[in-house]
Amino acid sequence: MSQRELRNKINISALVHDVSNAVVSESIVLKQMIDGEYGSNLQEIKTILISLWQTNNRVIQLIEMYQNHQSRDRVIGLNPSLINEFDFGDLLNNVYQEYMPKAINRGLRLHYKTCTKYVHGTRVRGDAIHLHRMCSNLLQNALSYTETGDIFLRLLNQGDDLVVLIEDTGVGIEPEDLANIFLPFYRGTISSPGSGLGLYIAMMVAYSHGLKLSVDSVVGKGTIFTIKFPYQVNNSYGVDATIPKKSRLSHALPGRH
Template sequence: MSVVENSQTDRILAVDDTRDNLILVQTILESEGYEIDLVSDGISALAKIAQSPPDLILLDVMMPGMDGYEVTRRIRNNPHLNYIPILLITAFHESSVVEGLDAGADDFIRKPFDTDELLARVRSLLRLKHSLDEQRKMARQREDFVSRLTHDLRTPLVAADRMLGLFEQETFCKISPEMKQAIAVMIRSNKNLMQMVNTLLEVYRFEAGKKTLNYESCNLPEIATEVVSELTPLADEKNISLKLDISQLDNSGENTAYVMGDALELRRVLHNLVGNAIKFTDTGGISIKIWENQHWVNVAVADTGYGIAPEDQATIFERFRQGRNKRSGSGLGLHLSSRIIEAHQGKIGLTSEVGRGSTFTIQLPKK
């Protein structure tokens, strides 16, 4: 009876420099319904895997030229390959098993092997492969669904925003002050929802590798000045200060602090960091400081707000990681900011103390 557990025949690559061993493995596995490819050395195995990745690899440890350990390491270090289970075949003592497992192999079997044991180990590793493939497929489907959903949500949200704006302007008829106040609340709520949807859409574009950055020469002090100008009214409403400090730059910031990057995305990061600082600060103020050293342009956004608990700081940049503060949002803004900075070959970090405020720092390579 066939042991193949999925609707598609599993392909197994057997690698051994001894022809008789390959023929034996081929005979055993083909009789169970598996499709077998045979190669006799490590270089040929890597070429075969790159051309057509198998579902499982049976790999002899001792081969001339490139041994099974090195083949395993190269497979595991190839970022373009999905997970492929590797079953090492060895005739040696325990230390060779340890070395193989450390190199990235999943299991081992010693020569001369028992047929039933070989088939059991093959079935076990293929079950693991199928399970991981199914999880990866479900994750792709889930992300595709969310991406499509957020994209489709934008259309009615934009339409609602325009219609509410017309109501507020009394385009259709006169409205009472109470109604104007209610409409203003609806407009703010709708904008918050649209911002959340846009952020979620951008996150999934990054996750799917579909985000294209338009690199150009960017003046960070200029971008920061625009952000401060836009967000100052929010700070004024809370009676807190918002200041930009470029005093450590030569020529007061002119012809300095340039980076190669996407100006809109870098502006998004600064807008998010400063906006968050305003949200979580009730007294004191926020300062944005820009300076540079030999290789980096540095930005620090410091506030005198609530601060972030130590147990939350380690995961603050992870997707959907919300803070404990009741004002915390979706947990996407900081994750997106970190993805944007990473895409610019930069670094983002945090220092914070509960009750004393937080400082987010950004490092970007100088132009």
């Protein structure tokens, strides 16, 4: 199989993976709405309807991007035509609202924690569709591997950097798996319910935006994924002229240059 054929196989598999996750989430919410969990009139259910509408729009945009031949040949992570400046706190709040029903359905407590003030604010430059995709896959991973307890989505500062933490109280990751979890189709030694693509997608998005994605995990206690937006003087956070034009998996993965 040529590199192009492999890239296309990974891209279509990743698309199916993310669309499937979105459809499952929407199905859960719709069932909860039918059961009256969000209220009985339009005003009461308006917030959750907006969340469903936003999720559906992102799915449509992902499909349209793949249908574009140029995008189909591009490695997952960043569409230059979609780079814009936006508030990352708003994006995370949308992710939180989208996944709250799924957490409730699994009997888990999902928390979104922010700071009262940020050193350089929370606006970033980047591809919002793919950055949402990154956070969604990391949060979905936390939900998939947590049977009981809490999941925390945090936005904070570490010095000048803007940092996202996704922390769970799940099964954890075996030490021998940590070096491979970001490889496409890799499934660890702990029984995996997924396809082995979610963490790969997250890493490729992070790398293509110049972000640092790392993981700390203790088996039986939980996992913390850290996304760091390095501060750039005069440029704030996100994409700048130094970001590589083409993302390669070997460049994205630690120790595989």
